[in-house]
Amino acid sequence: MAWFQVDIFEKCVEVDLHGYSHMTAILVARKKIKEAYEHGFRQIKFIHGGASIRSKEDGGSIKFALRSMLKNSELSRWVMERDSKNHKIRDGSIIFALRVNDAPIDKEWKEIPMSEYWE
Structure with missing residues (x-):
């Protein structure tokens, strides 16, 4: 099941995308990246699974979609920038390094859907 947690000390958000379809996972990822930036966080980690998958033909559509983004x-x-050394691409997850936000907001984090949804 999908979940997320916010680490205010490390300024990092961790999002588990397990249980989502390809489309929902990408929608959630985009929204959480924007939200993490707005809050002034430095990193966002997506757990996508598929650690043993090495090519698109074998599955792992969320894994490869995040890398493509x-x-x-x-x-x-x-x-x-995509060639920043601060991004971390791992077999089962990817960490996006976020730009500095000089005017972060201080409000509640939005929940993510527990399962599939469509807008």
């Missing part, structure tokens, strides 16, 4: 710079407003 980083590669294509579609999140450049909130995420550091």
Whole structure:
């Protein structure tokens, strides 16, 4: 089941995307990246699983979609440049290094869906 936790001391958010479809996982990832940036956090870690999957043909669509999002710079407003050494790509997870936000907000974090949803 999907979940997330916020570490205010390390300025890091951790999001587990297990249980989501490809589409829902990507929607949740985009929203949480933006929200983490808005709160002034430095990193967001997505647990996507598929540690043993090495190619798209074997599965792991969420894993490869997250890597593609980083590669294509579609999140450049909130995420550091794709060649930043602060990103960490691992077999079962990926850590996005976030840009510095000089005016972070201080409000409640939005919940993530417990299961599939459509907007």
